[in-house]
Amino acid sequence: MSSFKSINYGKPLPENLPSHFEIDCPPDTDIWKKPPSTYSFNGPIIYRPVSVSAFNSAKVTVSADWKHKYDQGGLCLIINPNEKHKQWVKTGIEYLESRPNVSTVATDRWSDWSLQPMPVGSDIGVTIEIASEDDGSLWVYVVEADKRVPIREVTWWAEVNKAADCWIGIYAAKPTKEQENLVVRFDDLRIETK
Secondary structure, eight states: OTTOEEESOOSOOOTTTTTEEEEEEOSSOOEEEETTTEEEEOSOEEEEEEEGGGEEEEEEEEEEOOOSTTOEEEEEEEESTTSSSOEEEEEEEEEETTEEEEEEEEESSSEEEEEEEOOTTOSSEEEEEEEEOTTSOEEEEEEETTEEEEEEEEGGGGGSOTTSEEEEEEEEEOOSOOSSOEEEEEEEEEEEEO
């Protein structure tokens, strides 16, 4: 557990890292950057610091009682976390149009966002993986049983400075102002480094 740190969390790290734990996320939090001037980086994150060159993969199962528009949680990878120009990938579940969806946001200069339906038979949870592949690409996968289903390639990963610092871990966010906190559950967090 000592290798994990947190930002925007304000509580002791969960005792059961990395096996089964929850993040209690307050309203009005997000990790998002949209032109011309929206910048939010106040969602709670629990992470391990590594270098870009050392990152191999991360996988977790995420679930919650999703209720409000944009409720979200999952994996996040943040490059140059202490710099003004951060880059990040966050992926997991986001609640939109009265249902949970598999969501990925990739942020270089600005954030872009993609959604897809939850896997068949999954109502509130999904297993998600981010992996740096041997060919230099970064892929996001939904894991169903023993099968990895590719859902997103992050193309700018190939140009990231391999000596740069990065954080890999989990996050939650609740961009709306409903007063009820969002409690996101994480199971079997696995982070592999080289």
